[in-house]
Amino acid sequence: MKEKNLLKDSSAYYENNDYYEIFSKAEDGESKVVNYLSKIAKDKIVLDAGCGTGKFLQILEDVSSKYIGIDLSFNQLVKAKIKSRKENSIFVNTNLKDTMLCSDSIDLIVSPWVLGTITDLGDRELCLQDLKRVLKPGGKIILIENEEDSEFETLRGHDKDTRTKDYNNWILNNGFKVMERFNTYFKFDSKDEARKCFLEIYGVEVASRVKSELIEHKIVLFEFVK
Template sequence: MKNNPEWYYNEKPVGVDYLDPEIAREYNKEHQKFRNFEDETESIVQILGITLDDTVLDFGCGTGGIALNMAKYCKKVIGVDISREMLDILEEKAKKENVNNIETHCAGFLTYNHDRSAKVDKIVSMVALHHLPDFWKSVALLNMAKIIKKGGKLYLFDVVFTFNIQDHQKDIGQMINQMQNAAGDSMADELKVHIRDEFSTYDWIMEGLLEKAGFSIDSVEVKADNLRGYICSRL
């Protein structure tokens, strides 16, 4: 981990505490109620044009839902996550599945120290950047731009608000109800924590942050009203 100034944002857990071993162990089980990691990975591979020659960095890799599936499509996956507990689970799975091309780093968006002489081909970040306030999102995206090759691709997927502020109570209520119907009470409660304690932002802000950091937005995937996937190129 790199040494930042003392005034830098401390990437401590906000919202759901994924440093808690019990919560980390339940992550895949809970998220598989409404996600299919294999299908998500295959879609990302197609969208970004990932090849067996590529090095792919997965920021906020968690327990490896994407990273473990991605490993069969590329030369190497670099998995970065602030939770040592979640990385331990990833590493256990990789060993069990005989996956040998994943390298892990316990660090955050702001503290990961990449060898700048070995730039990566692609970066993926799934439902993780919302852990940072907007200013620090921009710093994180700038860090990504520095470690990806020119012309390299970024896939950023997250909860991104698209409603009018006047409608926020109605729209957030609908989001929570939809999650409850799809994945039950525990994930609905997790979404409430996300809304209250974490830092999802508006789509127009996210687009500006990406562009100011040195990315062009090639296209935007609309997964649901407040779920966006940004396919970007490094300028």
């Protein structure tokens, strides 16, 4: 079986994949990103753009004044909503191309591993354009993304091409700066669980390269200030 092309029709893919939740929980085993978000989201109106199953929902809800989660995948959004504990949180099943949120209304937009899954460059640009529109002057967009050199990239075969590099350069060319870099890892319960997740998400070839329940992962945070 060839490596799955997740970038193709990613929303439909995430819609149907229950393994994404296990994968997401294993990611950033030391909660370095969570700790960072807890500081910058304090008392802010936060948009989690492409919230998926709500990986960062708990910390963002806890510290923010208001949490808005948007995702194209209805099923992922339902999983996120079940985790919600704040009555004023809002969940919207829509495309980031057209959020219908008011202009200049959001203090902080956090978008973890989302825009890179949108292969159509025109669509991706429309999404970023709308995120910038809804941001308050002085507000920030934080894109949470993968570094080019880590075991996670090698496992997925991204060391053999310029996918991650090209995407990260696209971000930099759109007015973002690198804010933080975190050396972290995926921590699965067992090697078998890690393999099963990678099999379901990336296919048999990638899964066969998984040798441990711990997988090194380097994360980079990009920041845009309006």
